[in-house]
Amino acid sequence: MSLLPVDTSQTGVVKKIVVLASGSGSNFQSIIESVQSGRIKANVAGLVAGKPGIGAIEHAEKAGIPFTILDASTTEELSSQLHKAFNRWQPNLIVLAGFLRKIPDDVVKAWEGTIINIHPSLLPKYGGKGFYGIHVHKAVLEAGETESGCSVHYVNEKYDDGDIIRQTTVPVHPGETPDTLAKRILAEEHKLLPAVISELLNRQS
C-alpha cells in the first residue's frame, strides 16, 4: 500500500513526519502502518537512515517513502546533513525511532520541541550514553529490577534526557532473558510511539 498524504485536518494542511532510524526499523514500520490505517493523520515525508543496508530503508522503499542515507563522520557533517533533510521536508514532528547518534546541539535548537525519541526503559533509569538496544535490557536484569518498559521523550542536548511525554510499564518475568524482555517491550513501543505521535500532532492543530 502506498502512503498517500492524508488530509483530515481543519486547515487543509497535511502534517508531515520525518523519521530517523539506524536499525531494523520495526518502530518505523509501526508508524507507517498507523498512517496507512488513519490512526496517525499525517504524511511520512521522509526517512533519514543512519547507515546503508538497514531494514528501515526496506520499509521506506516498500511504502514509497523518500529516504536519505547519512554519510557523516563528524558532528559538523551530521548537523549539515540533518539540517538539509529537515529543511527539505519541513516536518511538523521529527521522530527518532531507534536512531543511535546524538542529535547535534544546533539541530536540537533549530527544531526545539519538535524532536521526540523512543527509548526501551523507564527513563530516567537506564538512559544515557551506552544504554541502547539489548544493553539496556541486560542492565535492567543485572540490577534485579521487577519492572521495565519504554519511554517517549522530547530530545534535548543530552542523551535520553529531555522531558518525558509518556511511558509504558512492562513487568519483568521470572527466568526473563534480555531477548525475551526486549521482545515484550518492543511490542509495547509499537503501540506507544504511534499513540504519542498522534496526540502531539492533534495538539498542534
Ligand code: GAR
Ligand atoms: C528500539 O527498542 C528503540 O527503543 C531502541 O532501539 C530499538 C530500535 O528498534 N532505541 C534506543 O535504544 C535509543 N537509545 P527498531 O529498529 O526495530 O525500531
